[in-house]
Amino acid sequence: MSAALSADLIDSGIPSKARTKKKKKGDFYMQITPMLRTFSYSGLQLPDPDSRLTPEQVRDFYASAYPEITTASIEGPEASDGTLKYRFTRALGTKG
Numbered sequence: 001m002s003a004a005l006s007a008d009l010i011d012s013g014i015p016s017k018a019r020t021k022k023k024k025k026g027d028f029y030m031q032i033t034p035m036l037r038t039f040s041y042s043g044l045q046l047p048d049p050d051s052r053l054t055p056e057q058v059r060d061f062y063a064s065a066y067p068e069i070t071t072a073s074i075e076g077p078e079a080s081d082g083t084l085k086y087r088f089t090r091a092l093g094t095k096g
Contacts, residue, residue: 035079041069041088055086062088 039046039058049061055074063070071091077084 033082036083037077037086038083039086039088041066041072042090058086059088 034051037048037051039048039055039062041062046058046062049058053061055076059069059072059074068090069088072088073091074086075089076086079085
């Protein structure tokens with residue numbers, strides 16, 4: 001191992017035992033992958049504007065284009081094929 005590589009490992013903050021541990025047969029490692037989110041409203045598929053936003057903030061984001069979405073309820077998430085599906089459903093009722 002070169003001195004530069006060794007210094008990089010020391011500076012990486014990884015404990016020395018973790019750096020030197022070799023994978024043994026039967027060792028399992030967990031891989032974490034973020035799930036994509038999809039939103040739908042009145043038959044339209046709406047892209048996720050920012051994964052850091054809550055579903056309520058996404059609803060507020062789309063309120064300028066779809067004013068009636070402000071009173072819509074949020075259904076979901078429903079996990080399917082590696083995505084979280086949210087649905088904005090308009091509240092039904094009469095005015096006044």
